[in-house]
Amino acid sequence: MSSRKPIRKAVFPVAGLGTRFLPATKAIPKELLPIVDRPLIQYAVDEAREAGIEQMIFVTGRGKTAIVEHFDIAYELETTMAERGKSLDVLESTRFTPGDMITVRQQVPLGLGHAIWCARAIVGDEPFAIMLPDELMVGSPGCMAQMVAAYHEVGGNLISVLEVPREEVSSYGVITPGAENGALTEVLGLVEKPPVEEAPSNKIVSGRYILQPEVMRTLEGQGKGAGGEIQLTDAMARMIGQQPFHAVTFAGRRYDCGSKTGFVEATLALALEREDMGREIRAIAERLLAGG
Structure with a gap:
């Protein structure tokens, strides 16, 4: 058994305005938009639970109380469902x-x-997960479960990565890779978003992290970066070399549900x-593609 502190807490940054999906997100948080019949945030929470995470920390903003109501x-x-003899299992x-x-x-x-720094008092001195609900990760086991297993091997900080065609790297955060082991x-x-010809690899950061609590102190004194915002990537980059830092190539599929095409x-x-x-x-898809 590993002597490392277990990953018990996950932070979900859900304060964004969801402007890409207006007018749908005028009154409904984008994290509650359904993929078939489950809200996006539900997929991320279920993934966290599968990985053994016990405490879910939602970093919210104005107009996001419906996320709390959902849970x-x-x-x-x-x-009403019980009186009508309907099963409550779906809930x-x-x-x-x-x-x-x-x-x-x-x-x-x-x-x-x-947003992550806002959760510092709850995270305390424990390592913790970060899960971006816009990134829908589908795999068995789930992405966070794969990362927790890797964490018990190497400790330190971990990020999930995916390999993409090299011509796409300039849209993402990209890692400079060192030694590989599976x-x-x-x-x-x-x-962050390097020109294609300067990208150090084709492994992109994909919305799942396990970080040591020291990142909060790094964020505390950090100035604004790209876009006039406090960037998590900047804080993580400063921790490289100070603590073990690894990427886990996710064995599964990623859907970028922050874009309309990815959502569909x-x-x-x-x-x-x-x-x-x-x-x-x-059958419906085939009929539509055939122009029927």
Whole structure:
């Protein structure tokens, strides 16, 4: 057994305005938009639970209270369903044990690094996970479970990465790779959106992190970076060389649900895999593609 502190807490930055999806997100948080019949945030929370994470920390902003409501007990709904003889199993994954869901407010939109820093008092002196719900990671085991397993091997800080065609690297954060051992790659540096010809690799950072609590102190004294925001990438880059830092190449699929095309792709892909609708969805897709 590993003597390392277990990863018990996960931070979900959910304060963004979701402007790409307006007008749908005018009154509904983008994290509650459904992929088939589950909100985006639910996929991330289920992934965290599978990895053994116990406490979910939502960094919210104004207008995001519906996320908290989603994970609360809905007495009227549950009572009505029970009276009608309907199973409540479908709601099981939306419930938390009291105390296992915590929210903090990011009052000012100062970037991802600032959002993570807002959770510093709850994280305390423990290593913790960060999960960006816009990145829908589909795999078995899930992405965070793969990362937790890697963490027990090497400790320190970890980020999930995916390999993309080299011509796409300038849209992402990219790692400078060191020694490789299976799915693990030593991280020697991080570059945000490099020109294709200058990219140190084709391994992009993909929205899942396990970080040591020292990152909070790094963020504390950090000035604004790209876009006038406090960047998490900058803080992580400063920790390279001070603590072990590895990338885990995710064995699975990633859908960028922060974009409309990625959102539709994820909805179609997951619907096609469903036993209760896959065959019907495939027939509909084929008919639409044929112009019928």
